[in-house]
Amino acid sequence: MKKLVLLGGGYGNMRVLLRLLPNNLPLDTEITLIDRAPFHSLKTEFYALAAGTSTDKEVRVAFPEHDRLKKVYGEVVRVDREEKVVYLEDGHVVEYDDLVIGLGCEDKYHGVPGAAENTYSIQTIAKSRSTFEKLCGLAPGSTVAIVGAGLSGIELASELRESRADLNIKLFDRSHRILRDFPEKLSNYIKSWFEKHDVDVIAQSNITRVEPNLLYNHDQVIEADAIVWTAGVQPVKIVREMEVEKDKFDRPIVTQYFNLLDDEHIYVIGDCASSELPPTAQLAEEQAERVVKVLKMRWSGGTLPETMPDIKLKGFMGSLGKKQGFVYLADTTVTGRIARLMKSGLLWMYKYQNHNS
Numbered sequence: 001m002k003k004l005v006l007l008g009g010g011y012g013n014m015r016v017l018l019r020l021l022p023n024n025l026p027l028d029t030e031i032t033l034i035d036r037a038p039f040h041s042l043k044t045e046f047y048a049l050a051a052g053t054s055t056d057k058e059v060r061v062a063f064p065e066h067d068r069l070k071k072v073y074g075e076v077v078r079v080d081r082e083e084k085v086v087y088l089e090d091g092h093v094v095e096y097d098d099l100v101i102g103l104g105c106e107d108k109y110h111g112v113p114g115a116a117e118n119t120y121s122i123q124t125i126a127k128s129r130s131t132f133e134k135l136c137g138l139a140p141g142s143t144v145a146i147v148g149a150g151l152s153g154i155e156l157a158s159e160l161r162e163s164r165a166d167l168n169i170k171l172f173d174r175s176h177r178i179l180r181d182f183p184e185k186l187s188n189y190i191k192s193w194f195e196k197h198d199v200d201v202i203a204q205s206n207i208t209r210v211e212p213n214l215l216y217n218h219d220q221v222i223e224a225d226a227i228v229w230t231a232g233v234q235p236v237k238i239v240r241e242m243e244v245e246k247d248k249f250d251r252p253i254v255t256q257y258f259n260l261l262d263d264e265h266i267y268v269i270g271d272c273a274s275s276e277l278p279p280t281a282q283l284a285e286e287q288a289e290r291v292v293k294v295l296k297m298r299w300s301g302g303t304l305p306e307t308m309p310d311i312k313l314k315g316f317m318g319s320l321g322k323k324q325g326f327v328y329l330a331d332t333t334v335t336g337r338i339a340r341l342m343k344s345g346l347l348w349m350y351k352y353q354n355h356n357s
Contacts, residue, residue, distance in 0.1 A: 007079075145215050
C-alpha cells in the first residue's frame with residue numbers, strides 16, 4: 001500500500017481528506033493523519049473561545065472515518081527526508097511515500113524582550129483555553145492589553161467586550177489606522193464600533209518590551225492585568241528548522257505544485273508554505289485543492305500541467321461581537337448585521353461539509 005501522510009489536521013489537510021474520502025482515494029493507497037488533538041480545531045474561532053463567548057465544543061469538528069484512514073495522535077518532532085519517515089515525540093515512527101505538511105503557525109514575537117514569557121496566545125486550542133481561564137477570571141475593572149490589531153486582535157477585542165463589559169480593553173495597533181491596507185470605510189466602521197463600545201485603540205504603537213503586567217509602548221509604561229499577543233505569526237519550529245530552501249520568513253519555498261523544490265513527495269501548505277498571499281484558512285484550503293489534483297495525477301501516471309492557475313483569494317470576513325461584522329469581498333465592503341450573518345453562515349456551511357465528509 002502507498003502511504004500518504006498528513007501532518008496536522010488543520011484547514012488544509014481537512015480539505016485533502018474531504019476531497020479524497022470516501023471515494024477518490026486509490027485502492028492501493030492509505031492515509032495516516034498525525035495531529036496532537038483527536039479533532040479538527042476551528043482556528044478562526046479561537047478568539048471567541050478565549051473571550052468566553054463560544055464553548056470548546058463549538059470550535060471542534062470530528063475527523064472523518066474511513067477504513068483506510070489511520071489517525072495517530074502526538075507531537076511531530078522531525079521529518080527524515082532520506083529515510084522517508086516522521087518521528088513523534090513519544091518515539092512513534094511513521095513511514096510515508098507522500099507527505100503533506102500542514103502544521104500551521106505559532107506566534108512571532110519580533111525579538112521583543114519578554115513577549116513570549118509574559119503574554120497569552122490564541123494560536124492553539126490549548127493556549128486559547130488558558131487565555132480564556134485568565135481573561136474570564138479577571139476581577140471587575142481589570143485591564144486587558146491586546147497587542148496587534150489585525151483580524152485576530154480586532155475579533156478578540158470585540159468579543160471580549162461582549163463577554164466582559166466591566167473590563168478595560170486596550171488594543172495596540174502599529175499602523176495609523178486599523179486594517180490600513182483596506183478601504184478607509186472598513187477602518188472607520190471598526191474604529192467607530194470600538195469607540196462606541198469603549199475599547200481603547202492605541203494607534204502607531206511600538207511595543208519594545210513586555211514584563212509581568214507591564215507593557216512598554218515607545219517610552220511609555222502601561223500596566224495591564226493580562227496581555228494577549230496577536231501581532232504576527234511564523235511557521236512552527238520543526239518547519240523553520242527543516243534543511244530546505246526557505247524565504248525570508250523561514251517558510252519553505254515550494255513549486256507551483258506545492259511540493260519542495262528538491263522533493264516532489266513532500267508538499268507544504270497553509271501557514272508553513274512560502275506565499276505572497278496572507279496566511280489564512282482560505283489560502284490553505286485552496287492550496288490543498290491543488291495538492292489533491294497533483295497527487296491524483298502523479299498516482300495515475302498522468303502529466304502535470306505546465307502551469308497551475310494562480311490562487312485568488314475571495315476576501316475576508318470578521319466579527320464585531322455576535323451581532324455586527326465586516327466583509328471585504330471582490331473589492332466590496334459590507335458592514336453590520338448582514339456581514340455578521342454572512343460569517344455565521346459560512347461557519348455553519350464549513351461545519352456541515354466536514355461533519356458529512
